[in-house]
Amino acid sequence: MVTGDNMAASRSSSVLRENMSEDEGRNGTATLDVFPGTVRQKIVLQRLIVIGRLPHDVADRTELGDHYERLNFQLSKQHIWDHVTGLLLIYPACVLHVIESSRDVLLSVLKDLRDTQLQTDGSLLETAKVVSMAHVPHSRMFQQWSYKVLDADHVAGAPVKKGFEEEEESTETLVCSLMSALQNLGKHLRTSQKTLPGSVLDGAPELVVSQDVLGKLLSRDELPSPQLHLQMYDSPLNISMGFGQMNRSSCLTTV
Structure with a gap:
């Protein structure tokens, strides 16, 4: 009642x-x-961008989306004011996850990803990399959190740009391509009457970030794993009294 x-x-x-x-x-x-x-x-609002590679024998790709739905529900009870928005795109071979919330929530997402990767059996992702974790300078890109399983038509609608093969050795170029695609998606979301990004992508598959770009980024050592990112985040400060300098024991390498 x-x-x-x-x-x-x-x-x-x-x-x-x-x-x-x-x-x-x-x-x-x-x-x-x-x-x-x-x-x-x-x-303070922050945005986390994570990519990962799916296991070759994955039977149901919706399991990953369901896992994050449960995680977001748990985090919403622990951090009642830290609203979570974002988009999880599940490709045939990899994933792209964009999450917007407070630092505490995003660190919890990274810890969950680290813990699932440490599992010997039944890991949801084989490999994961942190592309970016930074403050959001303006407003949120998404109104809510959602996930979408992409089929072959979506992936085919996001080809690598002509001449990109010559630049593929540059991690910076790959990251810029990913960020540019996300910015284009954000612009379409602001002007579209559709509330869910998945509906927008159905009508404009060219807005999907290329799976080839994600696959190449997953092989780059410049991008840290969730475990390494957390280790560097928690690393103590080393203070050099002789030179009057203060440095972290490790520098964050996230692009």
């Missing part, structure tokens, strides 16, 4: 989330008053 208190709490929660979205649209930083005048919580 829905009581008046529950309805009031629901309306209050909706207002707070609307305020978060408005703040994010202005400066990429979500700020809200949980209890006006007493507690103020500031959430």
Whole structure:
């Protein structure tokens, strides 16, 4: 039975989330008053881009999407104000995952990916690489989190640009190609009346990031694995008193 208190709490929660979205649209930083005048919580929006290679014997590619749906639900209960948005594209051979939320949520996603890769049997991904984890300068690219399993027609609709073969040795060029494709998708999402990216991709498969680009990036040592990224993130600072310099024991290599 829905009581008046529950309805009031629901309306209050909706207002707070609307305020978060408005703040994010202005400066990429979500700020809200949980209890006006007493507690103020500031959430800085970040975007994580991860790629991975599927096992050769994967039978049902929707299992990966279902796994992240469960993970996002668990994280939403632990971080009630850190709304998760993004897109998981599941190709025939690899995946591209873009997640937008707070740093704590994104680190939890990386830890889950690290733990699943350490499993000896039944790993959802054979290989994974962190392409980028950075602050979002403006607004979110996605309104919600969703995933889409791509078929052969989607992949065929995203060919590698002519002349790209000569530049494929450059990791920077590959990353720029990926980022450019995501920016084009974001532009279409802002002007489209369709709320889910999957529906937009159905009508414009040329917006899909090339699976060839993802496959080549997965072989690049410049991009760290989730485990290495977390190790570098948690590494202590080394302070050199002789030279007055302060350096991390390892430098982040994420492009």
